[in-house]
Amino acid sequence: MGxxxxxxxxxxxxxxxxxxxxxxxxxxxxxxxxxxxxxxDADHRWVMGVRRGDAPAFFxxxxxxxxxxxxxxxxxxxxxxxxxxxTPTAEPALADTVALAQQMGVTLAPTLTPxxxxxxxxxxxxxxxxxxxxxxxxxxxxxxxxxxxxxxxALRDKLGRTMSxxxxxxxxxxxxxxxxxxxxxxxxIPGVAWTRENANYSRVPDLNxxxxxxxxxxxxxVTGEEFxxxxxxxxxxxxxxxxxxxFAIRVEVFPLSEVLNCAEGSARLARLLDTMSVAAAEYKxxxxxxxxxxxxxxxxxxxxxxPQPHSESDTAPDPARDVGLSSP
Ligand code: HEM
Numbered sequence: 628m629g630x631x632x633x634x635x636x637x638x639x640x641x642x643x644x645x646x647x648x649x650x651x652x653x654x655x656x657x658x659x660x661x662x663x664x665x666x667x668d669a670d671h672r673w674v675m676g677v678r679r680g681d682a683p684a685f686f687x688x689x690x691x692x693x694x695x696x697x698x699x700x701x702x703x704x705x706x707x708x709x710x711x712x713x714t715p716t717a718e719p720a721l722a723d724t725v726a727l728a729q730q731m732g733v734t735l736a737p738t739l740t741p742x743x744x745x746x747x748x749x750x751x752x753x754x755x756x757x758x759x760x761x762x763x764x765x766x767x768x769x770x771x772x773x774x775x776x777x778x779x780x781a782l783r784d785k786l787g788r789t790m791s792x793x794x795x796x797x798x799x800x801x802x803x804x805x806x807x808x809x810x811x812x813x814x815x816i817p818g819v820a821w822t823r824e825n826a827n828y829s830r831v832p833d834l835n836x837x838x839x840x841x842x843x844x845x846x847x848x849v850t851g852e853e854f855x856x857x858x859x860x861x862x863x864x865x866x867x868x869x870x871x872x873x874f875a876i877r878v879e880v881f882p883l884s885e886v887l888n889c890a891e892g893s894a895r896l897a898r899l900l901d902t903m904s905v906a907a908a909e910y911k912x913x914x915x916x917x918x919x920x921x922x923x924x925x926x927x928x929x930x931x932x933x934p935q936p937h938s939e940s941d942t943a944p945d946p947a948r949d950v951g952l953s954s955p
Contacts, residue, residue, distance in 0.1 A: 660858060660881065662892025665824050670902035673803045675811065677863070680822030683731050685862045685875065686752055695753045695834070702775045702835055703749050709837065710775045712786050713745050717771035720758040720871035721745060727873075728752070749773030754862075756875040757782070759790070759812065767812050767872065769793060776834040776878045778827045778857060779912075798906035817867035827857040828913050832880045845916035851923045854883045854916065883920070887927060897924035 667674070690696070702710050713721065718741050725735055725744050728751070735747050748756070757772030766789045774782040785793045790808050794800045815821070829836065830843045830853050845854070862875040886892045900908070900917040908914040 660879075660885070662886050662889045663895065665826060665858065666892055666895035666899055668891075668895055669898075671899045671904075671907065673797070673800045675804060675807055676823045677811065677821045678823070680820035680862050680864075682727065682820040682862060682864050685820070685822070685860070685877070686728070686731055686754060688753060689877075690753055696750060698834060699753070699773075699775045700750050703746055703773070707746065708783075709839075710782065711745055711749055711771075711773045712782055713742055713771040714786065716760050716768075717758050717871070719869035720760065720770065720866060720873065723866040723869050723871065724748060724756070724758075724873060745771070745773060749775065752875075754875045754877045756873060757785075759872040759874060761812075761870065762789075765813065766790070766809065770871065772874075774876075776876070777837055778825075778859060778878070779836050779838055781838055796910065798904070798910050812865075812872055815863065815865040815872065817865045817870075819864075821863040823861050823863075825859040825861060827859065828911060828916070829855045829857050829880070831855070834878055834880070845912050847915040847918055849916045849919055851883050851887075851920070854920055856881045856883065856886065883923075887924070890927065893924045893927055897921045900924075 667676075721741055721744060725748065728748055729735065733748070733751050735744060739747060755772070755774045755776055757774060758770045759767035760770045762768050768787055768789050769785045771786070772782065780796075790812075791801050791805045794805065794808075828845055830845050830849060832855055833840070833842070836842060836857075858879045858881060860877040860879070862873070864873045864875075865871070866873065886896055897920075900913060901921045903911070903913075903917070905914060908917060913920070
């Protein structure tokens with residue numbers, strides 16, 4: 628590769644030190660989400676929700692069965708053009724990402740072409756990943772990556788798009804967050820990782836929810852047993868060498884019963900679903916299902932109880948705001 632990367636100069640230690648102060652991931656083991664920190668105690672709105680992250684922990688393998696990687700291998704073999712993309716602008720970010728992966732113990736043959744490197748990373752990591760790179764106006768555009776487990780969007784549709792264009796299908800998101808997202812990206816300190824969560828809902832546990840794969844609707848016939856929560860853990864990391872931003876996504880699927888076991892989590896999810904605008908609920912595919920799910924979440928004696936006093940982490944200031952990375 629012949630290029631010095633920031634983690635080769637000891638910056639990985641800096642990442643570790645910075646992130647050791649961060650809020651622990653609510654689901655670092657992949658088995659026990661803290662629903663109270665995932666669902667805010669508030670009416671629904673689109674939020675930044677970023678806090679300090681830990682890139683090595685994010686990318687470390689979590690699936691001892693190997694099923695996740697086997698499925699990625701399957702989709703990348705069956706239709707590589709659908710699930711992977713690489714523009715010339717992305718090649719420096721690919722080199723940065725390969726160096727990051729190697730630093731974390733991934734072995735890649737030095738003879739691989741850039742496309743082969745991309746495919747190898749896509750098969751090796753359990754997480755999806757894309758890169759955003761600023762254009763001549765400073766707007767960040769999607770330049771490539773591997774997305775095998777999308778939540779109802781297609782990598783190819785977003786390639787070359789700005790954040791604003793990427794988020795356009797989400798009703799009201801750009802009005803609420805577009806400026807904050809671009810400001811956040813511009814101010815990100817290279818080598819410092821950030822994380823956020825996003826919850827989606829589904830009737831099937833399939834990790835790959837590409838728009839071309841048909842799925843049963845979450846309509847009013849859905850039962851509590853069928854209603855699944857698709858939790859996305861997202862990581863953002865700016866590379867000092869290329870200046871691109873790595874955006875990685877891990878998906879986990881949980882039955883609603885996991886939330887029903889948490890009284891406060893149930894109350895918060897009920898409030899979130901109930902207060903979503905019709906447009907937002909339609910976008911998320913739960914406009915009808917919420918008529919069934921909200922009463923279910925509220926039917927539990929515990930879920931009806933008074934909300935507990937906020938935990939320290941609920942009320943702690945947004946770390947992004949601490950370092951001037953939230954809205955200006
Ligand atoms: C700090 C950065 C970001 C924030 C705060 C953010 C926020 C959001 C939010 C709130 C949603 C709606 C999710 C929902 O509840 O369904 C969303 C959707 C989405 N975001 Fe982001 N996002 C960020 C970065 C990115 C990046 C870097 C990408 C790059 C691919 C991306 C791609 C998407 C896509 C594809 C969707 C779904 C849009 C669709 O349905 O077509 N986001 N984002």
